[in-house]
Amino acid sequence: MKNIRCVLFVLLAFVLLAGQALAGDVKNLIWVIGDGMGPEAIGFFTQGVRYANLPDYPEKTSNLERMLSGGTWGMFFNNTYDTLVTDSAAAATQMATGKFSRPGAIGQDYKGVSVQNILEMARQKGMSVGVVTDAYVTDATPAAFTAHTQNRQQHMKIARQMINFGPEVIMGGGLKYFSIGENEKLLDKAKAKGYQVVTDKKALAEVTSGKVLGLFAFQALPLTIEMYMRPQIPTLTEQTQKAVEILSQNPNGFILMVEAGKIDWAAHANDAGAWFKEMQNLDTLLGYVLAYADKTPDTLVYLNADHDTGVGAFTYRHIGRKKAMKKTEQGEVLYDGDVDYASFKTYHQFLLQKRSLYNVKGSLKMMPADKLTPAYIQENLTAALGYPVDISGFKNPTDLDGLFKQLDEERGIVWATPSHSSLPVLSVAYGEDADEFSGLYHNTEILPRMKAALGW
Template identity: 30%
Template sequence: MKIKKYRALVGAAACSLVISGCSQLQSAPDTASTDKAKNVIMIIGDGMGPQQVGLLLSYARQAPNSVIENRVTAFDKIASNGRIGLSMTNANQVLVVDSAASATQLATGQYSGSEMIGADKDGYAAESILEKAKKMGKSTGLVSDTRITHATPAGFAAHQSHRSLENEIAVDMLNNDVDVMLSGGLRYWIPKEANDKQSDVRKELEQLTEGSVRIKSKRKDSVNLIKEAQQSNYSLAFNKAQMDKADGKILGLFAYSALPDAIKENRTKNDPNRTIPTLKEMSAKAIESLSSNDKGFFLMIEAGQIDWAGHYNDTGTMLHEMIRINETLEYVLDWAKGRDDTVIVVTADHETGGFGFSYSANNIPQGRGLPGDVFKEQMFKPGFNFGDESILDKLYEQKSSYADIFYGQFDALEKDQQTPANLAKIVNDQTGFDITEEQASRVLATEENPYLTEGHNYLSSKVVPKMGPNGAFFVYQTDDNRQNLLAREVAEGQNVVWSTGTHTSTPVLVFSQGPQNLIAPFSNIMHHTEVGQRAIEALGEK
């Protein structure tokens, strides 16, 4: 498909989602009006553009063996009972946003600069909705399936010049006295001495964590934020059992870095020995704890790994990540059912990957007869392969993320066994889309870095995977780009196209539910600064 035509279809799809959602409002039950909301819950699907929502809807409605109950998603439900809008995401004076600036804009209602945390476009600290809620006497919470110090949660509770300053972000979060923080990222909360296996601090942490979390620090100092959290009356949790027992203020850090991807989470969900809570379980715990405050609460929940699957063009994993946010949203909507004091806003910080199903010249279907009179004298034979619905089931059946295929399995082989044949074997075992040894060779091909930038976090490797055309848009070079190359090799079998390994400027959907006068402003075409302003106004802050 020509690029212009493809972009037009993507835009049309986004508009049709908005229009269909708004038309449902005509029959939606009216809810009581109120001057302000007691509670505001903002759910952010990192990287979740209209295309990602469309993937979930296609799976729910069309997959022959869909696991979505009654084939109705939580997004269908919030659309039926609330409002849908569309939001531009760009940071100040640029076309495309990163998660830090986007989260900051959602949190503060002010324009921010690229990669800034909690700062306005001029670099001044900007007060967030979380901080405003705190001043109003409300409880506050942050939940993420990435790291608590990662860009999106950081935008709500820290003020730093760059998103990479996660050690400093952790200090800001603790100083901000956020009541409930549940995520991963222990490595930024423990002192450098924790790396000494014989140190007292290491032994104390081993006892506190009960062996549930890898203990390794990325701090360069002796600051022990876990100790400081204890002194600030936080209940600490490093596994699901500890989280379930915790009350009051809670700091839960369940992984060294990020929590498991959604495929792993789904595989272990029913394991009685599981130590890491799911995104839904963390969200439920946060709401349970925060709702004890008679003055109400603000809670931000991030499904952050939709973005990561998009960066690596991993369609099967992205489907599972969308199912993860869907399950979490289902819980939140059930909790809010019958309430007239809560505003729920569901949106994305941006779209990642430029994803879409597309029709192709590959494997054109054979003709078949149809009973209708129009086809009485000819076969039904489309001129292109428009994608069989069975693809959706095969995507769901993927056993491992592309990241795990490479880092967890292929890279774990001895060097002399890291061959195209063995990569093909792993891919064919873990996904429903086989590749040949020749294709695996292309995935493993390398070249001298055409974008070599000394000292750059991602562009400093001299030899990188060979991306070829549009390589400038696959910036996480090193070994990560092998995943994008694998995506290219299975694209024909999946009827999937990806345009980039980074973010796009595609406007994102904004779903809202609550008192009609408070959510009506969310049903327009907005910018993320306006989404943030309207969320702040819903709390009663002008």
């Protein structure tokens, strides 16, 4: 009996020591940030994929659901030092540095002191680093990982600091900030520092090693729903694939931050169709990075939001007897007499949408009042949404803000705000040392957990 206890003790000690030895085994980190992707965005997308019988998802499973099912969940708060609600600058700064900041600040703590970020730390460890975004590279999230300024609007300064820092990969939009005014010679400086400057998909494909500065739009890249209009621009997934191809050549490993930035923009616009397409864009990206992690065992994929935007959701509504009778005649199923509990067919409408409603509204608002007739508005909405739209029953259809709100109400969609909320957001870790990221925490605690996973 004594011998058995000794053997069990030795085995237990071995297991514990082995677990300690394995901690910090991450060599490559792919950090994916869904800007503005609150928990309701995750539910909105995954529920539609699973239950709406969408032709884009015949297996009814998204890559996001696969990650949720196979990864480690966490939830975190993102308040700044003295505000409940954050912006992307402070959120990204707190995540990248582990220090409390303030809205608008880039790479600085709440006292205005520049603090080291995770990419700067990785560089000191001999790792390769990069940032990829589908917004513009001097925007708040990529800026917080590569620069230090008092205000996120200092794009010219941020661009200069990015080149001085010198990540092996910088990709997204924002050519404007590297080519005009005081930065008109910044691209020459970038080339002198070894950067291959590319501005379209074809040129990017020709890059196989070294440093790359990809600037694929003068300012921001188009929303995913309108990317078909600009086929020369590489998708977020194509940019990420090239980034990993380049960064993975370093035997010391790499850290890549990838931002799906337009989830936030679609939610700010309260455009559910564009919101769904941005989540699809993220899902395609996850398909690639999860496959990379599966075949590269020392890789950690960490997905999170920086903050919530919009608080959008489906809701039920009482529609009145007249509308209820019409819907019933059309074969729709209602409950409790006149209650519309929203329909999965709305997800199919999202797939048909061809234009950003924000851009459509902007175009309509520029029209002379005498031409802005209900018929003209209805024609434009039908073209943008990709299915026949009837606004004949809408109140005051030439009130465009009210019109788009009524359009959402007809589909059972509500938004709490066009701005950010204080909702805590979710994280999902997948791959090596994913269990470092479980539980409830604050976004300033992400960096210490990253360092533990990396063995720093």
